Amino acid sequence: MLWVCLWFLWxxxxxxxxxxxxxxxxxxRAFRARPWFRYTLVxxxxxxxxxxxxxxxxxxxxxxVDQEGDPHxxxxxxxxxxxxxxxLGRREPWLCLLFALSGPFRLIIDPFLWPSLEAMERVPQDLGKDRGLVFLSQHSVHRGMILLHLLPVVGFCWALGWPGLLIAWASAVFFYNLGDGVNSFGHLYGERDPANAGEARDTWWLALLTFGEGWHGFHHAHPRSPRMGPFDFGWWAIWxxxxxxxxxxxxxxxxQQGERQHA
Ligand SMILES: [Zn+2]
Ligand SMILES: [Zn+2]
Structure with a gap:
């Protein structure tokens, strides 16, 4: 039980x-953090x-947003x-479904799908002048960080055996798809904020499961606000x-002070 608690805490x-x-x-840029804290969070x-x-x-x-040029x-x-x-740069539903079900393997696959800094068309100036961030965005350094993340996965499966592998797989599939769901469900289902230029929507259940990210309609209308909605665990942590x-x-x-816009 302790392992399962630690796993979900992670x-x-x-x-x-x-x-x-x-x-x-x-x-x-909704907030600035002390450098050591910023890089720890990264x-x-x-x-x-x-x-x-x-x-x-x-x-x-x-x-x-929701026009030509929107990456997703x-x-x-x-x-x-x-x-x-x-x-993946691929549209075949079967391939996307397979990827969506790959669970902990996303830790290994995903780093290879991002461009290197050198291959990027343009590095935003504010991010590019943060030398610590540039260092952490190098492919080799990022992959090193992923190796650190693989440790709890391997440790969990080693400690619990096959049931551990099953829990790790199912929970990774669930959590990766929640994150990806903000980009897909979050622009298709729920309440649309009238102040929003695109089709982003507020979905309360997605917000509860994604640290507030499901208040996606409000977020697109007020992108620089550190708070996204009424039950926004991410905002509570920031506070x-x-x-x-x-x-x-x-x-x-x-x-955004009250809950009027989310009623
Ligand atoms: Zn969006
Ligand atoms: Zn955003």
């Missing part, structure tokens, strides 16, 4: 770090991809492309980090 740390670090801090979030590449790709998603729009390119086909002096958060955008 998922929570990684999932929360992707939301608050890669998404809110790097892609949208190491925790590394399963999502190399930090600069991830943040640049996400900024592109906001710039061209279900409106432009269909569900499977937006869900996970865009990683605590802000209070104890580890980060300096922007004020949530006007209209």
């Amino acid at each position: 998922f929570a740390l990684v999932g929360g770090a992707v939301s608050i670090t890669y998404h809110r801090m790097l892609a949208h 190491v925790l979030a590394a399963t999502a991809g190399p930090p600069i590449q991830w943040a640049s790709n996400h900024r592109r998603h906001h710039r061209y 729009s279900p409106i432009q390119d269909g569900f499977w492309w937006a869900h996970c086909g865009w990683y 605590v980090f802000d209070r104890i002096g580890l980060i300096e958060a922007r004020r949530p955008e006007q209209g």
Whole structure:
């Protein structure tokens, strides 16, 4: 039981770090963190991809949302492309489904699907001048961070044997698809925020399971707000980090103080 608790705690740390670090801090500059804390969070979030590449790709998603140029729009390119086909550059549903079911193997496959810094068309200036971030975005360094993430997977399976492998597989499939679901479901189902240029939507159940990321309609309407919605675990963590002096958060955008817009 202790192992299972530790396993889900690790998922929570990684999932929360992707939301608050890669998404809110790097892609949208919603807060600034002390360097040691920033890089620690980046190491925790590394399963999502190399930090600069991830943040640049996400900024592109906001710039061209649901139009030509959006790297993963279900409106432009269909569900499977937006869900996970865009990683592979392939549209065949069977291949996307296989990838979506690959679970812990995503840790090994995904790092090879991101471009190197040198191969990127343009590195955003604010990210490119952060030397620590540039270092962590090098393919070799990023793969080193992934090796660190493989340790808990191997340890868990080693400790629990076949049942451990089964739990690891099922939970990894579940959590990877939740993250990818923000790009696919998050632009197809739920309440659309009228202030939003694209088709992004608010989905309460997705928000509960993704540290607030499911408030995707509101997020597209207010991308620089550190808070995305009423039950936003990511924002709660940011609030605590802000209070104890580890980060300096922007004020949530006007209209986000209450829950009116999410009623
Ligand atoms: Zn979106
Ligand atoms: Zn965003």
